[in-house]
Amino acid sequence: MNLTSMPHRSGSVLCHLFALRSRKADRLHQQQRIAMTDRTAKHAASVPLVLVLQGPTASGKTALAHGLADVFPLEIISADSRQVYCGLDIGTAKPTEAERKRYRYYGIDLCTPDQSISAGQFARWAWEWIGEIAARGKVPIIVGGSGLYVRAITEGLFEESGRISPAIRSQLAERLAREGRQALYAELERLDPESAARYSDQNPRRILRALEFYYAYGIPLSLAQSTLLHQPPPMRIVRITLLPERSALYERIAQRVHRMWEAGLVEETQHLLSHGYDRSLPIFTTIGYAEALMVIQGHLDRSSAIERTIVRTRRYAKRQITWLRNSTPLGTVLPHFGDQAVNIVQPMIDQLLHSADEYSCDKR
Template sequence: MLDQHNEIAGERAKGISLRKQPLLVLIGPTAVGKTALSLNLAKTWDAEIISGDSMQVYKGMDIGTAKIGENERDNIPHHLIDICEPEAAYSAADFQTGATEAIRDIAARGKLPFIVGGTGLYVESLCYNFQFAENGSDEAFRAEMEAYALEHGAEALHAKLAAIDPPAAERLHPNDQRRVIRALEVHHMTGQTFSEQQAGQKKESPYELCIIGLTMDRAELYRRIELRIDLMLQEGLVAEVEQLLKHDLAPNSVPMQALGYKEIAAYLRGECSYEAAVERLKRDTRRFAKRQLSWFRHMKDIHWFDTSENFHNNLSAIHGIIAGKFQDHLEYTSNQSF
């Protein structure tokens, strides 16, 4: 067995693919418990984690994105965290490229690549190798939509998308102005909705996928979301947003549109009270979690687990699913019994 393990590892190191590359994926809404489980699975299966979160790529956005700290990672390598300055643009296509490179690097060292995150488009585009259409851009149209949002608000801009592409509007938060405008721009330039483009993807994965999805009783999930936000505020979310504002970022920049940052920035600019900002943040995060679940439920191949139930039993079942899925890949072996 050891000789066969070494032989396969050697073939992989030479870049010779004997079969599809195994890829472990953990998804679920915010506050459902992905981080704690990801560390357990990574240790057990000798994996390295690739963040599938669109906001954790940004430096200086730590508390509001629930980014795992260096001292919390238990010596498990984490990729695609803190790779962009707040001023930079970062897209699903950028993530797909970066994550693909990380998967190759991790696999070449004999480790199991492991995607963990809640940004549905990012994770799905990687798992099924979406081809992003090169539709170009219409800067005048973008400027028009940005001006419309400034005058009428993010909800009004989101309503424009809902009128032409309800499925995309359901999946995108009104605060995600960059993607809302891009979805409108795609329709403006091609006559085809963003959802129609997504539906046209083949949904055939280049990977041997094992996707674990976490869910939870809705009332309990909302309670956990509110507790998490209270903790973020105690840990210094307001000060973190103050630091970002010192970058003199445009109102439509990614950090200033991000959940948790947009609401607190409005308070710091005197546009609302602290209490109103916190209440809005809790409301918007609940809505965001609902959109996350809606996105993931349109995906296939997911093994769902309810974290409200006996999670010890769930944990054994999850390990069993991973073992069954990757049993033919002898280079991946569990480091502990379960």
């Protein structure tokens, strides 16, 4: 019986009963709150903590991941669509052999340069890696890299029910070569404005994929993705985004590009060609490798190729920053480079792991 349905009593009796019922309700509420907190803690303990570290190229993501892994039980998932290729080491800023021995890495050297891995396939593998890492009592840190890969891992993925007709692919590829990507992007803006907004960097492969899907199935890719999405497994995602000051970032980009060329980018590109990989493969359009190929072919001198690589990398970083600000949850934003941010991030990670340890103790 609640208070509104109680029969009328004198004021003193009613006050006494109200006090008793209030104390009883308070005790019940406290018990329920404790029980709910316990259930929440146990649920949190069963859902893996996943750190997501993003930022533009040359912002120091790898340095920050390594600095944190030196202190905390982290294992690194590289979500970079170029580091999946065997043999593309220098131009993709892949961690060195020594670093890969010191830190446990996933997502590197998964296929040969003439193969491809979709964001969906990568996400499925990443979900398995996350489960394995958490089962060993470690914490995965996703370092991206490719915004599309990170998005597929954290938000889910769409898988087509069938294959795109080769005729559609070839027709659109011919149009891309003949009309240019701006013309096809304008067409995508008309047919699938949501996908066009997501692909504001006008990446030709993504434009082609969205148009291929539209002409194959008759509906926008964005609509299919929103209605036929494969959801990721439960994860407690904590995001860290590095957004250093732009002029300083551009200077670091120039320094990194010079190091890549000094480390043997041309020789690495020549090595790929000598192993029979056709120069028409998408890998040879990648920033750095495209310029190295032009040097090998005699179309550019070395200094011009280096300068062109710097300019293209800066433009790419600018597009990455725009995409990060407009298309993803940023989480904790740090206006620093990764090597400068280690001491800032450490207390936050320590608190997260301490909370997780308390949850585990409660569960036991």
